[in-house]
Amino acid sequence: MSLDHLKKYGINHLQTKLLINGEWVTSIGNKTFPTYNPATGEKIIDVCEGAKEDIDKAVKSAREAFKTWSKTSGMERAKLMYKLADLIEEHKEELARVETLDNGKPLRTHSLEVDLPQVIRVYRYYAGWADKISGKTVPVEGNFFSYTKHEPVGIAGQVIPWNFPLMMQAWKFGPALAAGCTCILKPSKQTPLSALRVGELMLEAGFPPGVINIIPGDGSTIGEYIARHPDIDKIAFTGSTDVGKKILKCSAESNLKRVSLELGGKGPQIVFSDYDLDKAVRLAHYGLFFNMGQCCGAASRVYVEESIYDEFVKQSAELAKKRKVVDPFAPDTEQGPQIDEKQFNKILKYIDQGKKEGARLVTGGNRWGDKGYFIEPTIFSDVKDEMTIARDEIFGPVMCIMKFKDLDEVIHRANQTWYGLTAGVVTSDFSKALAIANNVQSGTVWINCWNMFDAAQPYGGYKESGMGRELGEGGLMNYLEVKSVMMNLEQPKISKRVHPIYQKDVIKSEITY
Numbered sequence: 010m011s012l013d014h015l016k017k018y019g020i021n022h023l024q025t026k027l028l029i030n031g032e033w034v035t036s037i038g039n040k041t042f043p044t045y046n047p048a049t050g051e052k053i054i055d056v057c058e059g060a061k062e063d064i065d066k067a068v069k070s071a072r073e074a075f076k077t078w079s080k081t082s083g084m085e086r087a088k089l090m091y092k093l094a095d096l097i098e099e100h101k102e103e104l105a106r107v108e109t110l111d112n113g114k115p116l117r118t119h120s121l122e123v124d125l126p127q128v129i130r131v132y133r134y135y136a137g138w139a140d141k142i143s144g145k146t147v148p149v150e151g152n153f154f155s156y157t158k159h160e161p162v163g164i165a166g167q168v169i170p171w172n173f174p175l176m177m178q179a180w181k182f183g184p185a186l187a188a189g190c191t192c193i194l195k196p197s198k199q200t201p202l203s204a205l206r207v208g209e210l211m212l213e214a215g216f217p218p219g220v221i222n223i224i225p226g227d228g229s230t231i232g233e234y235i236a237r238h239p240d241i242d243k244i245a246f247t248g249s250t251d252v253g254k255k256i257l258k259c260s261a262e263s264n265l266k267r268v269s270l271e272l273g274g275k276g277p278q279i280v281f282s283d284y285d286l287d288k289a290v291r292l293a294h295y296g297l298f299f300n301m302g303q304c305c306g307a308a309s310r311v312y313v314e315e316s317i318y319d320e321f322v323k324q325s326a327e328l329a330k331k332r333k334v335v336d337p338f339a340p341d342t343e344q345g346p347q348i349d350e351k352q353f354n355k356i357l358k359y360i361d362q363g364k365k366e367g368a369r370l371v372t373g374g375n376r377w378g379d380k381g382y383f384i385e386p387t388i389f390s391d392v393k394d395e396m397t398i399a400r401d402e403i404f405g406p407v408m409c410i411m412k413f414k415d416l417d418e419v420i421h422r423a424n425q426t427w428y429g430l431t432a433g434v435v436t437s438d439f440s441k442a443l444a445i446a447n448n449v450q451s452g453t454v455w456i457n458c459w460n461m462f463d464a465a466q467p468y469g470g471y472k473e474s475g476m477g478r479e480l481g482e483g484g485l486m487n488y489l490e491v492k493s494v495m496m497n498l499e500q501p502k503i504s505k506r507v508h509p510i511y512q513k514d515v516i517k518s519e520i521t522y
Contacts, residue, residue, distance in 0.1 A: 023054055024209055060230075067222035074218060079190075111203060112200050142188065156493075158492050159491060164241050166192075168194075168195045174196060191220050193241065269478075272473065274431055275428045278293050278434075279312045292457070296459030297408045302407060305404075310409055325408065386406050389408065389410065394425060433455040451470075452475075
């Protein structure tokens with residue numbers, strides 16, 4: 010794509026090199042890979058592809074930078090993070106356009122109105138933490154002074170996905186930088202451009218060389234190499250459960266580096282008949298179709314109380330048919346394309362599987378348009394728990410609506426999954442709401458809402474949805490080691506004797522305890 014063509018999207022510049030030790034460099038071997046516009050399928054630009062040797066260079070620079078960065082005062086770290094947040098806010102329109110071009114999410118309703126505000130909020134939130142990291146004094150038995158202190162883990166390897174490139178970068182960089190860690194970030198090959206642009210803003214903000222390093226590349230090569238590298242102290246990964254298991258294995262087989270994983274989900278949205286039906290339909294619609302269904306926390310299993318089931322299905326289909334699926338740069342777009350051809354074909358296969366297994370296709374199910382990777386908003390009813398579309402994470406605009414009779418039944422069915430990332434309940438009865446919140450095995454439970462995030466609220470999963478937490482104080486703790494210190498407070502016993510000549514007290518040279 011030529012520079013003149015980029016200007017059509019309101020973009021004047023794209024960074025394509027690797028960021029290592031404060032410098033933009035080409036990769037060793039000069040390999041590149043193309044990144045594509047998912048709305049049209051056309052190539053945007055070629056990006057430098059990192060190799061293992063590039064990771065080694067980044068690790069060396071990060072280790073050297075850690076010696077200083079880890080000792081830099083929290084107040085100084087905070088100043089740089091606040092400066093970065095200000096720069097992102099200043100360039101938010103540009104960043105949103107880069108994100109939409111590379112990822113396909115609607116510019117106004119997603120990139121600009123949802124993702125960028127949270128990115129800025131996350132950096133400012135963790136900047137506020139940087140000078141407030143402290144330990145505790147601990148009452149212990151005996152005459153000891155005992156306390157804990159928090160120290161940065163060291164070099165953090167961070168591997169982020171393609172569905173929320175800017176947000177995931179902030180979720181990883183924010184707590185790591187506040188804690189005093191140095192970072193090596195690998196953005197997804199599908200969406201490297203916004204991460205590289207933020208890297209430019211980080212240098213402009215004044216982050217020292219080596220504190221942040223950004224190396225796009227292939228997950229099966231440099232992603233695994235980061236997970237196995239003996240001089241990387243911690244790895245944070247957001248992505249699929251299968252890859253998360255591989256990363257955990259790599260850590261165990263190398264240096265047992267600290268691991269945090271935010272993985273897949275199959276969130277149950279439980280709708281009771283006592284709630285306003287129109288609002289319930291819209292909540293479920295937003296919970297599933299937001300970001301083209303490409304959310305690990307999507308409301309992809311919708312359980313509806315049987316007395317309102319038929320009407321709920323009818324209204325959901327009507328709303329899905331009205332959803333605006335067009336060019337993501339258009340101002341009123343609600344749904345853009347899927348990320349690439351592979352994901353596009355995978356979703357269509359799941360739709361075919363749903364029909365073969367007996368689910369009723371209510372609406373959608375086809376490709377939208379004749380170019381790019383758009384899929385119609387799709388709704389299945391009469392879905393059974395054992396069906397493939399009810400068990401697997403589809404990661405696309407496919408809603409599965411199921412019927413339930415009572416509270417105990419739906420709690421049991423909601424928990425019949427290997428995932429446990431998100432869940433939701435829609436009801437006017439707070440006893441039901443709290444019963445769901447207290448008994449569904451999920452890291453997040455939304456009551457009468459969905460996809461509500463705050464930088465201060467921890468996010469993560471039970472079971473095979475991961476380990477550790479993103480955001481909040483829990484996200485910060487991923488990048489800190491807790492050190493215990495104990496001091497013996499018993500004073501030495503000083504014995505005295507009378508000097509034979511002066512008859513005055515003198516202190517013996519021997520000290521006994």
